[in-house]
Amino acid sequence: MAEDPRDWEVETRLVRGGLARSPYGEISEALYLTQSFAYDSAEAADARFAGGPGFIYQRFGNPTTQMFEDRLALLEGAEVCRATASGMSAVHVALTGLLRAGDHLVAGRALFGSCRWIISEWLPRFGVETTYVDATDLEAWKNAVRPNTKVLLIESPANPLLEVTAIGAVAEIAHAAGAKLVVDNVFATPIFQKPLALGADIVVYSATKHIDGQGRVLGGAILGAEPLMTEAYKDILRHTGPALSPFNSWVLLKGLETLELRVRKQTDNASRVADVIASHGKTRQTIYCGRPDHPQAAIIANQMTGGGNVVAFDLGSREAAFRFLNALQIVDISNNLGDAKSMATHPCTTTHRSMPEAERLEIGLTEGWVRMSVGLEGAGDLSRDVSRALDAA
Numbered sequence: 001m002a003e004d005p006r007d008w009e010v011e012t013r014l015v016r017g018g019l020a021r022s023p024y025g026e027i028s029e030a031l032y033l034t035q036s037f038a039y040d041s042a043e044a045a046d047a048r049f050a051g052g053p054g055f056i057y058q059r060f061g062n063p064t065t066q067m068f069e070d071r072l073a074l075l076e077g078a079e080v081c082r083a084t085a086s087g088m089s090a091v092h093v094a095l096t097g098l099l100r101a102g103d104h105l106v107a108g109r110a111l112f113g114s115c116r117w118i119i120s121e122w123l124p125r126f127g128v129e130t131t132y133v134d135a136t137d138l139e140a141w142k143n144a145v146r147p148n149t150k151v152l153l154i155e156s157p158a159n160p161l162l163e164v165t166a167i168g169a170v171a172e173i174a175h176a177a178g179a180k181l182v183v184d185n186v187f188a189t190p191i192f193q194k195p196l197a198l199g200a201d202i203v204v205y206s207a208t209k210h211i212d213g214q215g216r217v218l219g220g221a222i223l224g225a226e227p228l229m230t231e232a233y234k235d236i237l238r239h240t241g242p243a244l245s246p247f248n249s250w251v252l253l254k255g256l257e258t259l260e261l262r263v264r265k266q267t268d269n270a271s272r273v274a275d276v277i278a279s280h281g282k283t284r285q286t287i288y289c290g291r292p293d294h295p296q297a298a299i300i301a302n303q304m305t306g307g308g309n310v311v312a313f314d315l316g317s318r319e320a321a322f323r324f325l326n327a328l329q330i331v332d333i334s335n336n337l338g339d340a341k342s343m344a345t346h347p348c349t350t351t352h353r354s355m356p357e358a359e360r361l362e363i364g365l366t367e368g369w370v371r372m373s374v375g376l377e378g379a380g381d382l383s384r385d386v387s388r389a390l391d392a393a
């Protein structure tokens with residue numbers, strides 16, 4: 001009997017999941033850079049448009065993109081994965097596919113900047129209201145739910161201060177209210193956290209981050225079970241066109257092959273760098289999901305199997321944070337994350353610059369905070385670079 005890929009270990013899923021070889025037997029996944037497909041007969045076209053198997057048009061599906069979707073679904077343990085052109089198109093489709101005018105959304109208040117824009121500026125145009133809550137406060141989630149609440153949205157760990165939410169507990173609150181729980185799982189990565197297994201209905205990724213992990217392409221994904229995936233997303237994906245390019249799908253497929261190796265090495269490096277940062281006299285506070293002094297360490301122990309590669313730390317003032325960034329010799333000043341190259345950024349003046357100061361203060365984001373995404377360089381070189389820059393801060 002053929003092996004069931006769902007019984008494979010993670011590493012095997014990442015290298016062989018979703019592989020659909022052409023009759024040539026290529027080893028590296030084929031790149032089907034084609035917009036449309038030819039049919040053997042008018043009857044065959046008729047059958048395909050009636051919903052039969054086979055591809056029709058790149059906006060609806062593509063063999064390379066499907067390999068990426070199947071591989072990521074296998075990794076996540078999801079029934080279905082749909083790829084999108086970016087993480088933001090994944091978040092946008094994930095929310096709007098579940099919401100309509102008159103509905104209400106509850107979201108953790110510490111969110112990636114563009115996610116906040118969609119919720120605060122875009123959804124209200126279509127009659128969807130949002131209540132933001134302190135995502136670490138379960139009572140606040142319960143109190144925010146209304147009869148018309150349809151979606152709860154969590155980013156955990158959240159950007160940039162790595163606040164962690166108890167996913168299972170919020171899933172119970174969502175389901176008791178007849179709402180769906182959507183989790184943006186970028187910071188945890190599919191290696192270290194499985195929101196669907198914890199009770200979430202939908203998981204979204206920016207594949208731009210760890211899944212590419214080598215600074216090349218944008219991509220995103222929405223994962224979940226049937227029939228929700230088809231009911232909520234099939235038509236919106238088909239007709240609004242956030243399709244992932246087959247070329248980018250191919251790059252991301254190759255990224256998945258090494259995802260586990262890279263994320264584990266980044267995490268080893270991050271835990272060493274976090275210790276260097278935390279033990280330096282210049283640092284007021286260090287937050288890393290792999291350290292026992294993380295404010296939600298007990299929840300992390302329940303729902304994450306690794307600390308990830310992002311470290312946040314407070315140097316007390318914007319001047320000190322800038323001196324730190326400007327003194328780095330190996331680590332880049334850049335706002336991406338999950339890359340092979342380590343990078344650090346000052347959230348207040350970059351990723352979170354459009355967030356009003358009052359809201360920044362609500363999430364504790366003052367001017368001294370730096371966020372660092374730890375990469376694949378040697379841990380000794382990184383530790384030395386960071387210590388030297390902290391001395392200069």
Ligand SMILES: *Cc1c(COP(=O)(O)O)cnc(C)c1O
Nearest residue numbers: 086087088112184186206208219
């Ligand atoms: C980067 C990011 C996004 C957006 O992804 P893009 O691929 O840049 O569109 C969404 N959520 C989180 C948590 C992110 O880090």
